Amino acid sequence: MDSQYDLRLENVSVYYGSVKALEDITFEVKNNDFIGIIGPNGGGKSTLIKALLGQVPLNSGKISINPEKTIGYVPQFAEFDQSFPICVEEVVLSGLIGQKKVFFKKYNKEDIDTAYCLMKKLGILELKEKQIGELSGGQLQKVLVARALISNPGILLLDEPTASLDVQVKKEIYEILKNVSNEVTVLIITHDIAEIFSYVKSVAYINKNLHYHGSDSKMRKNVLELTTGCPIEDLVRKEEELMEDFIKTGDKYHDQCHF
């Protein structure tokens, strides 16, 4: 595998029973890229992340991950119970679990220093003893980013980290991710089409199929055209088809108005 690519998807398809989630997706994510994945709800964005994490079986195709890198993951925070009795520091450190021994596991000084350093960078160090339910949405999201980063992954996947956050907090999270992307490859699912373009280096639009993937200067225009509904070629084609239909059927629609 070409080592300058961290993630490579080749003709990946995923079906849930007979429901198509992803079809024939092929793209590559470069080393230290910051890629935004956009597309409609139900378009397979989350399935893509699950596939990258190895949590859904592929019906066809192949996913290659740079063997020198590990993956960090930031879920949507709706996935767990926020009243659970656990504090910020414990959540962040839990990102290290599974690395060393299982029985009588203790975090050493080094682990705790790493955690504090990371939390300081993200501006959540003073919250370390708070129970997670006492945090605001933005603070909680930063905690989850810290948990994902503590194991020092080479690739960071985020599933709508800014959903239901206000504009100011969204900006903060994106700034953090932009800094992170200097050293780590970042792949983010998002609905913030208006905001992400000032931060990401490339964009992929996914709606079952991959419709657009690029990082050139026309990126924004192309994607905005896509997100207005359907791909621009489709729009053009549909118009042509309508016109053809119209010509074929004659002035049928107006005819209906005559009594």
Added chain:
Amino acid sequence: MINAIFKYSFMQNAVLAAVMASVICGIIGTIIVEKKLVSMSGGIAHSSFGGIGLGYLLNVPPILTGMLFAILASISLPMIKRKTDTNADTLIGVFWATGMALGILFIGLTPGYPPDMTSYLFGDILTVSSLYLVLMGILGVILVVLLTSMFKYWRIYLFDEAYMKVLKINVNWFEKILYIMIAMSIVLLIKVVGMILAIALLTIPPAIAKLYSKNLGRLMITSTVISLGISLLGLTLSYYFNIPSGATIILLAAVLYMISYYIKKILFK
């Protein structure tokens, strides 16, 4: 009552049972409440009734067959749920009713006079046998060792199972071990407070503890202490006033919960 404890071995057994039940409740109860497994635990408790009935029919100690049924239920429930994609709530209802029906059927088939089932339904801490005490002791030790040796793992399993999967840790093992522990705990608690009341003893002390603590370890310890306090007090009251011990313990727990709730409301407004 102190005299009675020295004098009668059934009182010694009762106090020992209360102590061990409290440790089990403190640990398993906190887990059930935090992992939202209360109704599943109810399903397991009631399906064990089938085993208890079978024990009477085959003339073996009902606790052993009851435990077998509870463990089978706790293993097959999540398995069937995954295989058939049925709603967990619905499956729990099926297990709940089927277990009870089997119990009634087996007891009906048992020759001779029907055995007195009220001690299984409502508990009778004063007739706890030494077999129970040994089983409770073993379970208590296993629980404490399992929990303390892998505490950080259990905490993450309870908090965010999905993330544990991302870290490529085998979540199924944690689930299996936990469900078996829940099944065994419930069957042992049945003798102390009864099947119907076991769920209350598992949920009320952690609920009280949660009003004041937001740390998982401390929650378990506080729940244990609360369980111990109310079961010993309940035992004393039932001894002096000659009232059913299981019901007394649960009512005390409920009253204590109400009092703690209002104290918290007034103090930490």
